[in-house]
Amino acid sequence: MPRPILDALLARLTSTVPAARTLEQLTRPMLDMLGTVTGLESTYLTTIDLRAGEQHVLLARNAGTMTIPEGLTVPWSDTLCKRALDAGRMATTDVAACWGDSGAARQLGIQTYVSAPVRDDGGELLGTLCAASAERRAISTDTESLLRLFSSLVGQFLQRERLVADLRAANEQLKTFALTDPLTGLPNRRALFDELQRQLQRAARDGSCLLVGCIDLDGFKAVNDRLGHHRGDLFLREMAQRLSLELRGSDMLARMGGDEFVVVGPGVPLGTGARTDGPQLDRGEAAQAARTLEQRAALASVGHFDLDGRALQYAGASVGVVALDPSGLSAEQALQLADERMYAVKRARRRSIDVPAVITQAAG
Numbered sequence: 001m002p003r004p005i006l007d008a009l010l011a012r013l014t015s016t017v018p019a020a021r022t023l024e025q026l027t028r029p030m031l032d033m034l035g036t037v038t039g040l041e042s043t044y045l046t047t048i049d050l051r052a053g054e055q056h057v058l059l060a061r062n063a064g065t066m067t068i069p070e071g072l073t074v075p076w077s078d079t080l081c082k083r084a085l086d087a088g089r090m091a092t093t094d095v096a097a098c099w100g101d102s103g104a105a106r107q108l109g110i111q112t113y114v115s116a117p118v119r120d121d122g123g124e125l126l127g128t129l130c131a132a133s134a135e136r137r138a139i140s141t142d143t144e145s146l147l148r149l150f151s152s153l154v155g156q157f158l159q160r161e162r163l164v165a166d167l168r169a170a171n172e173q174l175k176t177f178a179l180t181d182p183l184t185g186l187p188n189r190r191a192l193f194d195e196l197q198r199q200l201q202r203a204a205r206d207g208s209c210l211l212v213g214c215i216d217l218d219g220f221k222a223v224n225d226r227l228g229h230h231r232g233d234l235f236l237r238e239m240a241q242r243l244s245l246e247l248r249g250s251d252m253l254a255r256m257g258g259d260e261f262v263v264v265g266p267g268v269p270l271g272t273g274a275r276t277d278g279p280q281l282d283r284g285e286a287a288q289a290a291r292t293l294e295q296r297a298a299l300a301s302v303g304h305f306d307l308d309g310r311a312l313q314y315a316g317a318s319v320g321v322v323a324l325d326p327s328g329l330s331a332e333q334a335l336q337l338a339d340e341r342m343y344a345v346k347r348a349r350r351r352s353i354d355v356p357a358v359i360t361q362a363a364g
Helices: 003-019 024-038 080-087 095-101 104-110 142-180 189-207 222-225 229-246 285-298 330-352
Strands: 042-049 052-060 073-075 112-119 127-132 208-216 252-257 260-267 272-277 280-283 303-307 311-313 318-324 359-363
Touching: 024 042, 024 127, 024 142, 052 127, 080 095, 080 127, 095 104, 112 142, 127 142, 142 280, 189 208, 189 222, 189 252, 189 260, 189 330, 208 285, 208 330, 222 229, 222 311, 229 252, 229 260, 229 285, 229 303, 229 311, 260 285, 260 318, 280 285, 285 318, 318 330
Parallel strands: none
Antiparallel strands: 042 052, 042 127, 052 073, 112 127, 208 260, 208 318, 252 260, 272 280, 280 318, 303 311, 311 359
């Protein structure tokens, strides 16, 4: 390769690599440079999925009658790239004589071909960087060296992109873990307070009330004592599922911790509710919406539970739901009002239900 051409290519490469923010920004200029150096009609970058047994043309430059289309997917076993890797050679000017068994090469009319594998630092095969033509063209050692350089740069970029993608995925997973109760899969206390604050702000903007409910599993300690903590955990998971199924799609169910759950959801417009003292609405449609949600959650908590070979007939949880005017109300105040309502329900239940007798145990 003449020195002036090499110097020009290196100068262009020096400006291209640092400025590239995406794989396409890095690769497109390289495909152009590779075409200039080789004189071949098509230059292209592929990705390889060894598990699926496929090769995919990701980016391509075509400057002649032969076209390697972007998006083309072919069986990996039928490719020239695989044959070149298996044979330990980079190029041929007579594809038909060298690898005439490749149906993809015959269909595309490839006669001259050169490629280099794209690998990460650990040697994993990510793809190939290739040049091809329907005409015979000599491939120099300088061309092969340049192709190796380009494939190495692409491999480093792909590895960097993959590391960044893995980091983002890990961060999202950590964020999810930070906001999720690991036992039930429900939003946890932190997620609840975040969502409750957002719901209060939204309700204030919309001029509507907010429904907030506290759910306490009466007799849960007896479940743990009689059936063991393992079955107590199963009971909490099953209860979370049953409550979730009975709530509205707009409601959020969260686990506060222990045997306490909280539900938050939108209420009716404020104009249809009446307030007597403070933010709690105790008459009209707002109060009726709170009672309806309260009854739905309470009924969902009653029933038969199969817990790892043991049966539990549960008499239900204490559920208290309030309809609140969101104006000037904090998340802590909203939860306190719902908690007070729940304890009022619990006191009424205790007068009619002996809490230790809430649980009956039967053989599985």
